[in-house]
Amino acid sequence: MLYFIEQCLNGIQLGMLLFLLAAGLTLVFGIMDLVNLAHGSLYMLGAYFAASFAALTGSFVIAVVLAVACSLAAGMALEVIAIRPLYGRDHLDQVLGTFGLILFFNELVRLIWGPAGMTLALPSPMLRAVQILPGVYYPAYRLVIIFAALAVAAALYLMVMRSRLGMLIRAGASNREMVGALGVNIKLLYTLVFGLGAALAGFAGVMQAPILTVQIGMGENILILALVVIIIGGIGSIRGAFVAAILVGLIDTVGRAFLPDMLRLMLSRDAAETLGPALSSMSIYMLTAAVLVFRPEGLFPAASR
Amino acid sequence: MAEPLLEIDELTRRFGGVIAADAITLAIPAGELHAVIGPNGAGKTTLIGLLTGEITPEAGAVRFDGSDITRLAVDRRNRLGLARSFQITSLFLDVTALDNVALAVQAHRGHSFRFWGDARREDELRDPAQAALDRVGLGPRAAMRVDRLSHGEHRQLEIAMALATQPRLLLLDEPMAGMGPEESARMVALLRELKGSTTILLIEHDMEAVFALADRITVLVYGRVIASGEPAAIRADPAVREAYLGEGEAGGADGRRKGAP
Amino acid sequence: MTARLDSSLEAAPRLRLTAPAAFNIVLIAILALIPLYARLSGDGFVLTLSTRMLILALGAVSLNLIMGYGGMVSFGHAAYLGIGGYAVGILAKEGIASGLLQWPVAVAAAALYALLVGALSLRTRGVYFIMITLAFAQMIYFVAIGLDRYGGDDGLTIYRRSQFDGWLDLNDKTLFYYLCFTLLLAGIYLVSRLINSRFGLVIRGARSNDRRMRAIGFPTFRYRLVCFVIAGALCGLAGALLANHTNFISPAMMHWTRSGDLIVMVVLGGLGSLFGPLIGTATFLLLEEALSRVTSYPDLILGPVLLAVATYAHGGIAGLLGGRARG
Numbered sequence: 001m002l003y004f005i006e007q008c009l010n011g012i013q014l015g016m017l018l019f020l021l022a023a024g025l026t027l028v029f030g031i032m033d034l035v036n037l038a039h040g041s042l043y044m045l046g047a048y049f050a051a052s053f054a055a056l057t058g059s060f061v062i063a064v065v066l067a068v069a070c071s072l073a074a075g076m077a078l079e080v081i082a083i084r085p086l087y088g089r090d091h092l093d094q095v096l097g098t099f100g101l102i103l104f105f106n107e108l109v110r111l112i113w114g115p116a117g118m119t120l121a122l123p124s125p126m127l128r129a130v131q132i133l134p135g136v137y138y139p140a141y142r143l144v145i146i147f148a149a150l151a152v153a154a155a156l157y158l159m160v161m162r163s164r165l166g167m168l169i170r171a172g173a174s175n176r177e178m179v180g181a182l183g184v185n186i187k188l189l190y191t192l193v194f195g196l197g198a199a200l201a202g203f204a205g206v207m208q209a210p211i212l213t214v215q216i217g218m219g220e221n222i223l224i225l226a227l228v229v230i231i232i233g234g235i236g237s238i239r240g241a242f243v244a245a246i247l248v249g250l251i252d253t254v255g256r257a258f259l260p261d262m263l264r265l266m267l268s269r270d271a272a273e274t275l276g277p278a279l280s281s282m283s284i285y286m287l288t289a290a291v292l293v294f295r296p297e298g299l300f301p302a303a304s305r
Numbered sequence: 306m307a308e309p310l311l312e313i314d315e316l317t318r319r320f321g322g323v324i325a326a327d328a329i330t331l332a333i334p335a336g337e338l339h340a341v342i343g344p345n346g347a348g349k350t351t352l353i354g355l356l357t358g359e360i361t362p363e364a365g366a367v368r369f370d371g372s373d374i375t376r377l378a379v380d381r382r383n384r385l386g387l388a389r390s391f392q393i394t395s396l397f398l399d400v401t402a403l404d405n406v407a408l409a410v411q412a413h414r415g416h417s418f419r420f421w422g423d424a425r426r427e428d429e430l431r432d433p434a435q436a437a438l439d440r441v442g443l444g445p446r447a448a449m450r451v452d453r454l455s456h457g458e459h460r461q462l463e464i465a466m467a468l469a470t471q472p473r474l475l476l477l478d479e480p481m482a483g484m485g486p487e488e489s490a491r492m493v494a495l496l497r498e499l500k501g502s503t504t505i506l507l508i509e510h511d512m513e514a515v516f517a518l519a520d521r522i523t524v525l526v527y528g529r530v531i532a533s534g535e536p537a538a539i540r541a542d543p544a545v546r547e548a549y550l551g552e553g554e555a556g557g558a559d560g561r562r563k564g565a566p
Numbered sequence: 567m568t569a570r571l572d573s574s575l576e577a578a579p580r581l582r583l584t585a586p587a588a589f590n591i592v593l594i595a596i597l598a599l600i601p602l603y604a605r606l607s608g609d610g611f612v613l614t615l616s617t618r619m620l621i622l623a624l625g626a627v628s629l630n631l632i633m634g635y636g637g638m639v640s641f642g643h644a645a646y647l648g649i650g651g652y653a654v655g656i657l658a659k660e661g662i663a664s665g666l667l668q669w670p671v672a673v674a675a676a677a678l679y680a681l682l683v684g685a686l687s688l689r690t691r692g693v694y695f696i697m698i699t700l701a702f703a704q705m706i707y708f709v710a711i712g713l714d715r716y717g718g719d720d721g722l723t724i725y726r727r728s729q730f731d732g733w734l735d736l737n738d739k740t741l742f743y744y745l746c747f748t749l750l751l752a753g754i755y756l757v758s759r760l761i762n763s764r765f766g767l768v769i770r771g772a773r774s775n776d777r778r779m780r781a782i783g784f785p786t787f788r789y790r791l792v793c794f795v796i797a798g799a800l801c802g803l804a805g806a807l808l809a810n811h812t813n814f815i816s817p818a819m820m821h822w823t824r825s826g827d828l829i830v831m832v833v834l835g836g837l838g839s840l841f842g843p844l845i846g847t848a849t850f851l852l853l854e855e856a857l858s859r860v861t862s863y864p865d866l867i868l869g870p871v872l873l874a875v876a877t878y879a880h881g882g883i884a885g886l887l888g889g890r891a892r893g
Binding site: 357359378379380381383384388389391395396397408409411412413417418419420421422423424425427466469470 | 759760762763764765766767768771774775777778779780781782783784785786789792
């Protein structure tokens, strides 16, 4: 039972990370109609920045702040230099172009930081386990991730719903030309939105670095999960991304933890050993398939443009 | 009395807060040319979508030749005999007029799971296509690339494509849109000629054409049928005049009606 | 996408070459002579690289069928390479070495997965379709990693190439090269017939204007599905060849970056042109090879090159050469 609660929390934590990634991805797609496969690269850069800054300054918190700032800057620079020509283009061209960016960034990281990964140590207070329920202990840092992501989600919600920038974003999502015609600097808006997405991705990369990984190619694996999240949640919908991210995080984590055991109950040992890992990684895709069959627009389709 | 070919029964559809189709009821007997008119935003496009199958209604039914087609897929309806022309040119621009119509013929000549042979050489497809083009008056232009045809010729081609599917009901979506007086007259002549052999549901803005061709007219305003009957009755109907014809909509600012007797 | 049906009513040539025909013929001639060159110069590497190129080109030809002509951008096409390869590898490990059994199974397995993926994914369009095919390829990738018996993450060596009862010895590199060469040309020929047939016109029309196609009575979904399956099957064959070529199978064959590579090869050569996939594959592999000799960080150049191609060179190389390639 305790194990189950722990796995659920892990699932939510993974979901939070996925949300941070998916939010940026869905924003950029919803507003600029851009498929950005290099989003995972920004996630990777965030992690590497953090590892370097932590090594330089010795402080985890400073590293986080600096890394997110650098991700924001990197995102905006990338937008101006490489992404702009891709707006309005065929999605295939965007896929191809951003695929090229993935290759470029992986190689760049290899050049600057070397082929071996890096590590980012947690400050000791966060290593403790915290008692959240009687008898239930959970690593403090993982709780930090969950709450930090929730805070970001809340801030994002407030920004999109209450601020002027958010209003422009929502307007741009439903009618690009109109917003431009109103005299708003569309170029700047797009750069900011892209930068925001990059910052979110970078933040996710930073937060997961101490417990998961900092290595080349880390962006691609999680990017696919993020894509699945926005398909299930509905492209362009942040609320959808939130719900779907938690769903995906839970199913993936709990599935991996319990599916092999459940299979062992039903099948022979050998069959369970072979099928277990394969099926648990498939669970997400089966969910995606189910959503596609019954509700192709996603769970919370954003208002169509 | 024979059963109507097309029966529309309390068809309703909402988009968000807007009622685009409000319990539309209509019956069209075979052989009739029935026109549907109404100001912009009246729900004509929605009606077409509901009839062709691109939109599903929230309530109501559509019956074609007795069978319920309310939720039938677009292509199935066409194979049953319901063909449409598009208002905004929706043709294959890079190939010839004949190629376009031949495709429409192909859809109704058995299946297309033939992986060999050159479909562009099949007389079985090209002869009927040429015939359809001849019928609408585009015969001599069959070998012309579609992007080199005039706008009026595009509209003719749209009709040829619909005809090539051997329809029992032709759903024409503003076939005269964007046409000058000469082209319009030609289109009216064509429609008059088609009138005998095919049932036609004509959505149009051009009042002159509508009153010249229609056996019966239905007026749609804000998704509702406000009048339906013979042209003379429609012209005299006060509600219609007020809502539509009286606004000087088709005639311009001075309120003169286009197509006044 | 601004795709269009091919034009020209007058005496349409059966085999429509969109890059200038002369270029294609020269290319074929060069490829036919590679083994001779390899023998004379003693450079075995050229033969190996060229064989790989032919095999991947077959995969690209199959992707071009659905992408270039059908407008279905699949970001999971490497899955079929992998399935074909794994069919050969698994059967070989289980003691079934005959190519006459392995290869049909490879093709059938790939076709089956394509049927499954297509049936689910073809309900979506555009970017959804791209992402879904990507997700399904990942799924099969993870399944492969989980197959401990067949090497899991490390992969599996195939000790004996597919056996053809003595009349074909695949260990003979020259013979194997010409086999791949023949199969590639056969694949291109197959596609050329397909695209001009009734079936092909439906597929191309659906790419151009699916709504219009349905309005005239075509149930386009089933035609696209069949096209998708054909492409998957053809790619499965390429996978079987690849497994034989490298004597090795591993999940990396179906990693999504491989799917990306395939897309690059097709687009580079020119979408919707018959010989484009071959040109694109050759270019891509040569570029990769050249860059890796010049620098230890080849992707630093390759990446931006791809971006540039995506941004500026719509018709791919076939388009640049003056052929009628569609983008």
